[in-house]
Every structure is written in C-alpha cells, then in structure tokens.
Amino acid sequence: MSARSSIEQVAGGARANVLSVSFTGVELGRDLDSLLAKETRGFALHRIDPLGDLTAASGYVSLPAMARGYAEQAAGLAPIAVIGYCTAATLTLALAEELAAAGDRAPLVVLLDPLRPTPASVARSFEDRRRAFGRTEPPVADVDCQGDPGTALRGMASQLALDATAFAADNEMDAEDADAITTELVARYRAWLGFLLATAHHAPAGDALAVRCLMSRDREIPAALVDPLSVRRLALSAEELPGADAVRELVFEMIEAGASHV
Structure with missing residues (x-):
C-alpha cells in the first residue's frame, strides 16, 4: 500500500493471533496496544500502525488499498479477531472484509469508541x-x-x-x-x-462480519459503521476508555467467546 507497511508483534502467545489497528501516541497520547498487551490471555497480539506507514508514503493512499495491503501481510497470521479504535474503525472493518474474502472465515471485529470522519x-x-x-x-x-x-x-x-x-x-x-x-x-x-x-471517502459494507462494539458513556453511535444492537455502553468517559483495564478484559472475553464458536 505504501513505501513502508509492516505488522509488529507487541505480545507473544501460544493461542491464536489478534490484530490491533490504532494510532499509537496520537489519540489523547495513550497507547492502546500497551494496555492490550498487559494481559492477552495467551493470544498473540500484533499491531498495525497506518499513520506510521502513511507518513512514509509519498502521496494519497485509498482505504481499500490500505486494507488490501494489510490483509496480504496478515494472511499468514490468520487472525481470529481485529480490534479497531476510534477513527481506525472503518479500516478495521475493511481489513476484516479482505481477510474474510481470502481465508476460511471472517475474523471477529471489536470496535472501541468508533468514530467516522466526514x-x-x-x-x-x-x-x-x-x-x-x-x-x-x-x-x-x-x-x-x-x-x-x-x-x-x-x-x-x-x-x-x-x-x-x-x-x-x-x-x-x-x-x-x-x-x-x-x-x-x-x-x-x-x-x-x-x-x-x-x-x-469510503463506505464500508461489513454486513457479513461479526462486530462487537464498546463505547464510552457519551460517544454518539456512528450508525453508518455499527448496528446499535452490537454496542455495549460503559460507565467510562471517552478519555478513560482506551486506558481502562476493564476494557481490556471485556475485549478478550469477546474474543474468547467468538473463538469458542468456531
């Protein structure tokens, strides 16, 4: 997708692979991946950093091109879940669609406070x-x-x-x-x-994906991205959500529940 494109492992594990799509150090200065990596319940956690890749790119890269590029790299990992935070939600859905099209099954999608820019x-x-x-x-x-x-x-x-x-x-x-x-x-x-x-400028489909969504108490649900029925509201502010241990526990509970149905 660009001059630089890489998937980094941030936590090892003997169980299946999980992908995180986030912007380390950008969203309110927090590192969501560090939170997730503290305890993965044995899953191997890998991180995609679109901002780092796009910084190295020389021009505009469409979202479908990003999703295809990352899906090609992640194919060998066969991730059982893809986690997306804030404005990374749309890319997370598109990436899951690409992985589903190329593999045996679609990964579970877990979105945290998804936000769709206009x-x-x-x-x-x-x-x-x-x-x-x-x-x-x-x-x-x-x-x-x-x-x-x-x-x-x-x-x-x-x-x-x-x-x-x-x-x-x-x-x-x-x-x-x-x-x-x-x-x-x-x-x-x-x-x-x-x-x-x-x-x-990208309208995700995501209809065939299993999507779970955790949202802070005041964040508006982006109807174009998620079904309101998939949303679980938490008694956390938008500032608190990406740094809360309880969020990490819920994320991996969802992943384990999804894996048990495979």
Missing part, C-alpha cells in the same frame, strides 16, 4: 493544524475535502509546508529545529489528514 471534520482538522503553526489567514488555495481526496491532500500538504516554513522563520529556529517542523511534523500531519480523507 469531509467537514477533515476540513476542521486541517484548520486545527494550521492554527498549531499560528496561521489564521485563509489558505493560498481553496481545499475541497468533498472532492477528489488526492487533490485535497496535495493542497493541504502544500499549505502546511508554507505554514511550517513561516512558523520556523517567525520563531527564528535553527536549521535542525526548522527541519523537524517543516519536514517531519508536516509529513505526520499530511499522513493523518490523508487517513481521515481516505476514511471519509
């Missing part, structure tokens, strides 16, 4: 990143997040590069710090916006 929310994320560079003026060129996503991403990346260069100059940064801003941070921002665009 073109409008992607535009707001772009504005937020511009404000991080101290820019409030309109972009040099209009960016249409409802139109072609590749064109939109190129426009946003170009604008962020200009903003980062201006920010470095305004703050009289030395060459090393300026390069970290204009190269590394812009690449990370581009990857995040590209992922949001790819997700917003």
Whole structure:
C-alpha cells in the first residue's frame, strides 16, 4: 500500500493471533496496544500502525488499498479477531472484509469508541493544524475535502509546508529545529489528514462480519459503521476508555467467546 507497511508483534502467545489497528501516541497520547498487551490471555497480539506507514508514503493512499495491503501481510497470521479504535474503525472493518474474502472465515471485529470522519471534520482538522503553526489567514488555495481526496491532500500538504516554513522563520529556529517542523511534523500531519480523507471517502459494507462494539458513556453511535444492537455502553468517559483495564478484559472475553464458536 505504501513505501513502508509492516505488522509488529507487541505480545507473544501460544493461542491464536489478534490484530490491533490504532494510532499509537496520537489519540489523547495513550497507547492502546500497551494496555492490550498487559494481559492477552495467551493470544498473540500484533499491531498495525497506518499513520506510521502513511507518513512514509509519498502521496494519497485509498482505504481499500490500505486494507488490501494489510490483509496480504496478515494472511499468514490468520487472525481470529481485529480490534479497531476510534477513527481506525472503518479500516478495521475493511481489513476484516479482505481477510474474510481470502481465508476460511471472517475474523471477529471489536470496535472501541468508533468514530467516522466526514469531509467537514477533515476540513476542521486541517484548520486545527494550521492554527498549531499560528496561521489564521485563509489558505493560498481553496481545499475541497468533498472532492477528489488526492487533490485535497496535495493542497493541504502544500499549505502546511508554507505554514511550517513561516512558523520556523517567525520563531527564528535553527536549521535542525526548522527541519523537524517543516519536514517531519508536516509529513505526520499530511499522513493523518490523508487517513481521515481516505476514511471519509469510503463506505464500508461489513454486513457479513461479526462486530462487537464498546463505547464510552457519551460517544454518539456512528450508525453508518455499527448496528446499535452490537454496542455495549460503559460507565467510562471517552478519555478513560482506551486506558481502562476493564476494557481490556471485556475485549478478550469477546474474543474468547467468538473463538469458542468456531
């Protein structure tokens, strides 16, 4: 799917393989995979990091292309479950569909506080990143997040590069710090916006998948992603959910229950 694409094992185990799709260090600074890896009940846990892969990519990658690429790599693992957090939910569903099409059975899908971005929310994320560079003026060129996503991403990346260069100059940064801003941070921002665009422009099917969903007490159910009947509400805030030991226990209980029916 990109110049870099890898699946990392984060916890060993003698039982079946489980895949986690998340953005380490991005969602409120928490590491969901570290939480899951604390006690896997003997399952081997593997992590997919789309943001890291997209940071290394040179341009826009569609969500179906991501799902196919990861499914090809994960085929040998034959995961019995795929776990997706927040905005990774849509990719998690698409990946499970690809694995189901290529294998003997579909993996169980466990979604944690799933969130589906929209073109409008992607535009707001772009504005937020511009404000991080101290820019409030309109972009040099209009960016249409409802139109072609590749064109939109190129426009946003170009604008962020200009903003980062201006920010470095305004703050009289030395060459090393300026390069970290204009190269590394812009690449990370581009990857995040590209992922949001790819997700917003993809409509998952997921009809043939077994989906279980854990949601915090106030998060709105994304009807386009999950059946409300598959949702279990928890007495946790959105901030608490990805770091709660009780969530890990529920996740692996669901996986064990699913495995017992195979």
